[in-house]
Amino acid sequence: xxxxxxxxxxxxxxxxxxxxxxxxxxxxxxxxxxxxxxxxxxxxxxxxxxxxxxxxxxxxxxxxxxxxxxxxxxxxxxxxxxxxxxxxxxxxxxxxxxxxxxxxxxxxxxxxxxxxxxxxxxxxxxxxxxxxxxxxxxxxxxxxxxxxxxxxxxxxxxxxxxxxxxxxxxxxxxxxxxxxxxxxxxxxxxxxxxxxxxxxxxxxxxxxxxxxxxxxxxxxxxxxxxxxxxxxxxxxxxxxxxxxxxxxxxxxxxxxxxxxxxxxxxxxxxxxxxxxxxxxxxxxxx
Numbered sequence: 001x002x003x004x005x006x007x008x009x010x011x012x013x014x015x016x017x018x019x020x021x022x023x024x025x026x027x028x029x030x031x032x033x034x035x036x037x038x039x040x041x042x043x044x045x046x047x048x049x050x051x052x053x054x055x056x057x058x059x060x061x062x063x064x065x066x067x068x069x070x071x072x073x074x075x076x077x078x079x080x081x082x083x084x085x086x087x088x089x090x091x092x093x094x095x096x097x098x099x100x101x102x103x104x105x106x107x108x109x110x111x112x113x114x115x116x117x118x119x120x121x122x123x124x125x126x127x128x129x130x131x132x133x134x135x136x137x138x139x140x141x142x143x144x145x146x147x148x149x150x151x152x153x154x155x156x157x158x159x160x161x162x163x164x165x166x167x168x169x170x171x172x173x174x175x176x177x178x179x180x181x182x183x184x185x186x187x188x189x190x191x192x193x194x195x196x197x198x199x200x201x202x203x204x205x206x207x208x209x210x211x212x213x214x215x216x217x218x219x220x221x222x223x224x225x226x227x228x229x230x231x232x233x234x235x236x237x238x239x240x241x242x243x244x245x246x247x248x249x250x251x252x253x254x255x256x257x258x259x260x261x262x263x264x265x266x267x268x269x270x271x272x273x274x275x276x277x278x279x280x281x282x283x284x285x286x
Contacts, residue, residue: 026117026130028062034117043107050100053078057128058119066127074126097126102187109184110207146269149184149206149232150176151213152193153225165216168225168254172212175262181269184208203232209272210238212265221247227261229268239268 035058038044039051056078060069071093075081079092087093101121108118118131150173153165170186177183184206192202199211214227228240241264243257 026132030117031058031062031119031130034115035119037115038104038107038112038119041107041111043103043111047099047103049078050096050103053096053100054119054128057121057126061128061130069125069127071126093126097121105185106188106206109188110205113207146180146210146273147182147184147208148176148210148212148265148269149189149202149208150186151189151202151211152186153213153227154194154215156215156217161216161218164218164223164250164254167250168216168258171254171258172261175258176212176265178266180273181266198235199230200232200235208232210269212261214261218247223247223253225257225261227264229265239264 035055039055044051044054053074056074057069060066071087072085074093075085075087075090076083079096081090081092104119104121108115116133118133119128120131121128150169153169153172155162155165173183173186188206203209203211209232211230211232212227213230214225217224217226223245225243225245226240227243229238230236231238241261243260245253245257247253
């Protein structure tokens with residue numbers, strides 16, 4: 001049985017960014033410099049309208065007009081809507097704001113994870129806030145902490161039961177989240193649902209060492225769940241399992257299967273983490 005490549009785990013291990021004094025106010029030129037980096041990042045550079053949304057709202061806040069950032073102002077200033085724009089009939093600002101929040105989240109999880117500044121949009125607000133990354137508490141590197149993604153499980157030939165696979169995915173996210181395993185948020189993974197993409201590209205995009213995926217099939221009261229764990233650095237299937245069950249209550253069945261899958265995945269991750277720690281200890285002694 002193949003195991004997770006040690007470098008697939010260790011690639012996520014890095015020293016925490018050295019934060020600045022969290023109590024010190026952020027200077028406008030520091031925010032502008034950070035904004036320029038975000039706009040040319042791989043995550044943002046191809047989304048012209050979202051870049052305009054980001055720059056417009058950041059500039060307004062820096063000029064002291066943050067309280068005026070309402071749907072109407074953004075629709076006219078960014079999306080070129082007319083004066084007759086009706087937020088109740090046209091949801092463009094709300095939709096694009098959700099997209100922008102998701103992109104910023106991915107940026108700070110990956111290429112911008114060491115940036116000392118953060119631009120965030122509180123839920124329900126279009127006025128960005130600027131914060132400093134939390135300062136490092138310790139220089140100690142914990143090689144046992146791993147970051148994984150769980151792609152939405154697919155419902156094969158059973159559109160009416162898609163809710164079962166969605167619930168199973170959510171239960172699995174909960175079951176696998178622990179002090180040593182970090183699971184990427186469901187929203188960040190949902191864009192890959194049903195897409196036939198190279199798993200290595202998905203892993204690189206999400207910044208994870210491994211990816212869990214699977215499918216659900218149902219025939220009468222019989223249920224079959226297939227799950228697999230893939231090394232995102234090599235694309236190699238590390239573990240797979242088939243779970244045949246009688247559907248004895250939706251919630252109870254989801255809970256049992258998610259716990260069994262989580263146990264198998266955690267076993268593989270623990271084994272890989274042990275190998276990585278051993279390699280690091282050996283390197284330190286040479």
